[in-house]
Amino acid sequence: MLFLPLWLLTLPGYYLHIRKRGGYREKFMTRFGAGLSIPPKKKESKRIWIQAVSLGEMLAIEPLIKRLASEDGIEIYLTVTTSTGYAVAMEKYCELAVGISYFPVDFAPFSSRVWSAIAPDLAICAETELWPEHIWQASKRGVPFLLVNGRLSDRSFRRAMKLKGIFGSMLKLTSQIFACSDLDRQRFIDLGASEENVVSTGNIKVDVVIEPILDEVTRSTMRGELGLGDGFVLLGSSTWPGEEEMLIAAFRKIREVDEEARLLIVPRHAERRHEIEAMLREEADDFIWHFKSRGAPEGDLDILIADTHGELRALTQLSDLAFVGKSLPPHTEGQTPVECGVLGKAMVFGTGMSNFRSIREGLLQHGAAIEVGDEEEAIATLVELSQDPKRRQKLGEGGLLWHAGSRGAVERTVRGALDWVIR
Template structure:
């Protein structure tokens, strides 16, 4: 508990409805007669966006009531904004300790519990077994790092997985990893990655994109996007911008950091590394003049901002990072992209994008800058990558339908 409190103080944004993490102050409506209530937990903003197509598929069934919980403040804000009409209630996930977890279970009283991706909370799954409620893990995945750690605690994870009714895995590799951790073979099914089935709305037309760019001080020229960047990657992108500008003086950079709370850290870096360039932070309102660099330190806008770009770099993929941020939106929108070798969270998606020629993989910062500069000058290559991304998306869909079918089969039992 002390460690948890220190963590949330450091991250910030957790003050609102803090008591709900202890099961206090929840506003849970009475369950309608004849309905089935599904409790769905997704950690953060990224997971909330990922499960959107599954939420819509389940909410379309009139028998089903959905209660949503999230862990992060950004995920909570997004859930309220996007899913209030789909869910009968939205709150923070309780701290995974018996008194708090049990209290929330009593209030929500679900007929089925679902967690997304890597969410295997021991007390949460224990409460499901204790109450005879099926617990499902959807879009289940294990990165190289997570799997290595989990194998050191294999006995513990075997117990947690024995409390899991079904794992719907993202890929065959993820399925094999869950089996290696001790999951019963008949409880792990490969259904595919539901992130691939995402529908991006609205799709912006050329006039709207041009208008948005003008409002943000990014009117003309090649636009490089840093998508969900992590420490160290913003510096590389600034260097890439300078290299591009040796050939294209109108080139600009749009940085969307994975954690907006890092704005002060990024600003200090820009003052030191890019003091001669015009930069601005989106959270501070519209810029007064044209910009060289815009930092979008806001939440929930990445999908729209991606549509404004000519080339994207996918964050958390260069050393020392190993897991990667999602490249799905770029692929769905047909945006050519560059990422490092550290994409273990999206292994099957990465392979599909590379096979289709939709992305370029680089080993380090130097190769990233070289590749970005080369693509900035090669419109034909970017057009082929764009077509490859659209083809990859068209051929990879179907995971939501398979997962929803599996979830509904548990409700019918």
């Protein structure tokens, strides 16, 4: 009853948002259950519908998708919410999935139409994807619904506790929740999930396989093509507003002692390029800077802004030291530090890493990262590490040790999911 008036009220803002981000025109009507092209299910096969929101979640569940798709008699159907997630899904998973489309608007007529078209035997959502109508459709059709890599940040948990009755009713309809950590498991239970339906399987993001790993020749060639030279490269990984300014301040101090140093900024949202450009004109007009989306640079750069999608894993390999974004005040949730750990890159992040709490703790315990409290400490730490290759190497080795000892969540999740498929 409330959905339609609320949806109409928020529609102008939603339209402006998708117009700003772009890329939503293709397959847009699949959000309303129209224009779907779904092949009939093969005889004796089981179909699993997997929903992931965006680019980050779509990359995070890559090992899970590949592992499930490798099972005989399993078909995968993928849905995503954002245009960047859709682009990555089409690029990476079109051969593994029987179909890829946008997740339907969570309103009964649209959701029911898509459910009937896909006809899954199991529904899986990733991380924090709790859509009331989606879960209700699974329940009334007798289809098991799983939440994998389930997590609740501090902020999300506080908000959910204020609506505990609503969240509790949804969680009671889930067949099982595979939580990222023991803390996340307890939070789901506190919200109303039954204890026997929540298990801690670990974070599947840790099981990521990064391909390709660049050899030294390719790495050097790419750095040259991007104008980054052969010297020290500082990476801003998935940065948010305010953090680019901090990195430029740190870079200025680094350049005082290392004229060959370069700064590589990968903003979390590429559509911020105009905002970042205005900041650069004000804060870094004495540097040579270039946006990757505008083609190859004409020569060597001081600063490269990689305002493109899906390239962070490759670009991380070009760096010598990384700052992990969305982790300095006022931000509290953090961006993923997993790639840096997997690739053995020294990293620095702020205290705001609540979305990656267990990963953060593991990295710090293995001496794979340095945590800083504010912008001033971040600048001092980055400058110090830029001049200390031995310490950077030790941090990188800690990341490799952390990764080697933290894997296994994907296999535990796959075994649990397949148990529901064959019941």
